[in-house]
């Protein structure tokens with residue numbers, strides 16, 4: 001066993017930390033407050049090479065392994081980047097772009113990946129529907145083949161990047177009676193006839209990421225935009241959730257490291273009853289709660305990444321364990337961090353209430369904690 | 381990065397697995413009557429087989445940690461007894477023992493020929509034993525130990541007891557024979573759990589110790605020896621807590637699958653399945669953290685001490701949670717005194733208290749965090 005990162009990985013992590021702390025994180029508070037997507041920061045992530053980090057070079061990426069990719073995501077969180085931008089990056093790079101990378105034809109990859117890697121194109125993934133959340137197989141959006149195109153009808157909800165996306169990977173069924181086996185994925189471009197996005201939803205957290213409904217009203221999608229073949233969508237969606245449960249949660253673990261540092265600094269400086277609050281046992285206890293959670297979570301998140309790097313197929317159990325742990329066991333440390341700063345912790349300026357709000361999504365998005373428990377109890 | 385065990389670690393696990401399947405060895409999990417003599421013969425039988433299997437000579441690291449978890453999943457008390465008795469003394473001897481002491485004690489310990497105990501805690505020096513009341517004075521070329529220790533596990537069974545005491549302004553380890561003149565074991569304490577450890581008070585009434593039986597860790601800050609004993613306990617408790625979680629999960633899973641009147645096994649209910657999922661999640665998380673801590677210690681990683689404390693706190697706290705969940709699933713069967721899960725519920729409480737007690741460990745973890753912020 002060896003839990004060390006390589007020299008190169010650590011050096012890259014440092015670069016990401018510095019870059020993000022200097023250029024991205026200072027923009028987070030304003031965008032979160034105004035619930036605005038930060039186009040400029042997103043493009044900078046692309047220019048820096050984050051968005052397509054794990055894509056092959058020929059598609060505008062760096063060919064990084066999964067562990068490095070997850071490490072970069074964690075570093076973004078640790079630099080203080082808000083959960084909204086991090087979610088937008090995750091939905092873009094993993095839920096949308098990676099699906100094209102893994103299942104797309106050469107033509108599809110050439111057409112979309114370079115733009116997705118640079119940030120010139122923004123991607124989203126539409127799976128959830130008003131009547132099909134946890135029960136993905138119940139999705140109703142239909143895709144009917146009509147000559148050289150498919151006609152899509154239906155709607156999606158809670159779609160990250162929906163209002164700003166140029167490219168959407170959309171799941172629809174070509175045969176509702178076949179349930180899972182009918183589900184297929186399509187690449188739908190912005191401006192495509194019959195395709196529209198609703199206004200951004202007002203959310204508790206991850207506010208700088210725009211979340212909306214997507215509508216398909218006899219939406220015409222060229223047949224060559226079918227992704228991975230008819231009926232393969234369900235398995236493809238399952239594959240993307242591995243990313244959901246490693247690369248998408250790593251930034252939140254990083255955010256808690258950011259919170260821990262902030263709390264520790266505050267505890268040293270803040271004086272009450274004639275001494276630094278760091279001297280009070282109850283305050284130190286909160287720091288320990290954060291530290292223990294972070295270290296426990298890291299072991300799980302990197303296990304999923306490492307398994308993916310080994311090419312071990314569909315690591316559902318490991319992925320579900322990581323997702324469940326981060327989703328459910330992060331509530332106490334996130335709350336502890338906010339409480340440690342007293343009244344300031346409750347104020348936007350000090351960022352901890354944002355981390356708390358953003359992190360609350362971890363047990364809901366990408367499969368709720370209950371669904372993770374279902375998966376674990378089936379596989380164990 | 382590599383989450384798989386090395387080949388040599390896997391071989392160690394295979395050898396331990398073979399012992400666990402060996403019907404000629406007494407089943408430690410079946411030990412019902414807890415008398416020092418019964419426990420002693422069972423412990424010796426196992427030590428004599430664990431020695432040749434390489435378990436007692438395995439260096440601290442993921443291999444030993446995995447092997448301990450495996451043993452603890454069958455018998456938490458046996459795994460803990462081996463770790464905090466012979467295992468801990470072997471570790472201290474390897475670090476501080478003279479070549480003669482290593483020859484005399486370390487080799488037999490590693491071969492499984494000696495039962496050992498380590499005596500540290502005192503009635504008035506529990507969580508902060510910086511200043512021990514047990515002292516050694518010089519007399520006629522020898523050292524004479526006097527004082528009392530409050531809770532010494534395995535003392536009534538031990539061939540050798542390592543006593544931590546003050547001597548010439550430093551803390552040192554004194555290796556005395558079990559039953560040596562002046563060394564008096566009190567009756568084993570009526571403990572909540574881990575009664576097989578036969579934990580008892582120890583009176584040292586002028587025990588004479590030859591100088592070649594004293595280990596003085598040189599060049600170390602005061603308290604270093606205590607830290608090492610504590611750290612040894614912490615690692616053992618973390619690993620055993622992980623094994624306990626596996627044991628509870630296994631028992632609960634089996635019980636949940638049994639069909640009940642009404643035609644539905646407990647696992648047919650979502651709340652039972654979800655409880656099992658929570659147990660598995662906590663168990664895997666704790667194991668990974670303990671393995672990472674063991675790796676960090678072996679690799680002399682900067683974070684090793686902090687990770688070890690995190691692993692100890694996380695594993696021991698959650699072993700209690702997992703044992704409680706298992707008891708709930710097993711219901712009346714789990715509530716029976718000799719059921720492994722009922723034992724786990726009682727035993728796992730020790731993890732919160734021994735080594736660095738939870739609150740003390742948390743303070744130390746926070747201390748490291750605060751120091752890092754100061755440095756950065």
Ligand SMILES: Cc1cc2nc3c(=O)[nH]c(=O)nc-3n(C[C@H](O)[C@H](O)[C@H](O)COP(=O)(O)OP(=O)(O)OC[C@H]3O[C@@H](n4cnc5c(N)ncnc54)[C@H](O)[C@@H]3O)c2cc1C
Nearest residue numbers: 091125126127128133134158159160364365366367368370
């Ligand atoms: C900010 C945000 C961003 C998102 N981004 C995307 C995105 O980009 N793309 C996308 O496709 N989706 C996205 N989602 C949707 C997300 O994946 C779903 O919200 C999630 O899967 C849960 O579905 P639901 O909201 O319909 O809840 P439901 O499935 O209706 O669940 C409601 C409650 O019932 C529980 N429940 C359901 N089934 C069971 C069961 N069998 N056993 C026990 N309990 C059960 C759930 O755990 C939950 O507590 C996003 C959601 C949010 C909030």
